[in-house]
Amino acid sequence: xxxxxxxxxxxxxxxxxxxxxxxxxxxxxxxxxxxxxxxxxxxxxxxxxxxxxxxxxxxxxxxxxxxxxxxxxxxxxxxxxxxxxxxxxxxxxxxxxxxxxxxxxxxxxxxxxxxxxxxxxxxxxxxxxxxxxxxxxxxxxxxxxxxxxxxxxxxxxxxxxxxxxxxxxxxxxxxxxxxxxxxxxxxxxxxxxxxxxxxxxxxxxxxxxxxxxxxxxxxxxxxxxxxxxxxxxxxxxxxxxxxxxxxxxxxxxxxxxxx
Ligand SMILES: C[S@@+](CC[C@H](N)C(=O)[O-])C[C@H]1O[C@@H](n2cnc3c(N)ncnc32)[C@H](O)[C@@H]1O
Numbered sequence: 001x002x003x004x005x006x007x008x009x010x011x012x013x014x015x016x017x018x019x020x021x022x023x024x025x026x027x028x029x030x031x032x033x034x035x036x037x038x039x040x041x042x043x044x045x046x047x048x049x050x051x052x053x054x055x056x057x058x059x060x061x062x063x064x065x066x067x068x069x070x071x072x073x074x075x076x077x078x079x080x081x082x083x084x085x086x087x088x089x090x091x092x093x094x095x096x097x098x099x100x101x102x103x104x105x106x107x108x109x110x111x112x113x114x115x116x117x118x119x120x121x122x123x124x125x126x127x128x129x130x131x132x133x134x135x136x137x138x139x140x141x142x143x144x145x146x147x148x149x150x151x152x153x154x155x156x157x158x159x160x161x162x163x164x165x166x167x168x169x170x171x172x173x174x175x176x177x178x179x180x181x182x183x184x185x186x187x188x189x190x191x192x193x194x195x196x197x198x199x200x201x202x203x204x205x206x207x208x209x210x211x212x213x214x215x216x217x218x219x220x221x222x223x224x225x226x227x228x229x230x231x232x233x234x235x236x237x238x239x240x241x242x243x244x245x246x247x248x249x250x251x252x253x254x255x256x257x258x259x
Contacts, residue, residue: 002048006057007032008229021229023053037229044093044120055095060226062188063099066159066238070186071103073218073240081105084184087153088129089137089175090161094121097128100157109151111135111175137171145178154180158187160225162202169201170252176214177246184242185215191222191235204255206239212251216242 082104091110
């Protein structure tokens with residue numbers, strides 16, 4: 001894949017929120033174009049750019065870590081990853097799909113809100129997903145829900161897509177309720193989620209789910225998600241567990257999650 005010339009900002013960006021950090025892409029004439037790290041629709045259009053910034057430079061290890069945690073969870077049961085039909089929520093350009101495929105999965109369904117993610121996956125990782133849908137999990141239509149249900153997904157994986165202005169708590173619950181009753185879940189979440197002072201919707205939801213009858217926690221692992229642009233390690237938890245039942249609307253209402 002093509003190598004790009006990338007420049008990280010010289011000034012201190014430490015005070016920027018994680019979804020505001022940016023880098024520059026340099027062309028052959030030394031002109032630079034600014035990208036925010038979360039401008040996925042622009043980044044995915046340039047082959048190899050996301051991989052080079054997030055995986056080569058910032059050393060993101062979340063797709064492999066979350067896949068490993070899912071494996072640890074499954075190893076405590078009589079089920080195997082290669083027997084599962086997996087839904088990858090916020091699949092992006094397919095990095096997680098590629099990781100899961102290394103282990104073999106029975107079916108792999110990707111979903112992302114932006115068409116550029118699907119286009120990049122088809123361009124750079126053709127054949128990894130059995131189906132890849134462009135859908136917004138915050139507002140699925142009845143037809144979209146039905147279409148996904150035809151795959152009978154029994155495992156939900158979501159990597160680096162939850163929190164930080166990406167997929168909100170409600171969208172995660174939509175996906176959680178879409179997989180089968182005793183299905184498996186694996187995802188990552190920033191390390192502050194275990195502090196009650198972290199009142200973001202997703203952290204609150206996951207804390208409450210862990211203590212609820214809807215999810216059985218099998219494995220929780222703290223790890224370095226990636227480095228920040230200043231070279232500071234960013235720690236997350238990867239969580240693997242088993243679903244026990246759909247989460248009812250009444251449970252969600254008691255949490256009073258932000259939109
Ligand atoms: C940081 S990327 C992670 C991509 C991939 N999982 C990986 O680990 O490389 C987050 C992805 O979540 C997607 N996303 C954000 N909100 C979403 C929503 N409501 N429904 C589906 N996907 C969403 C974004 O478009 C983006 O591709």
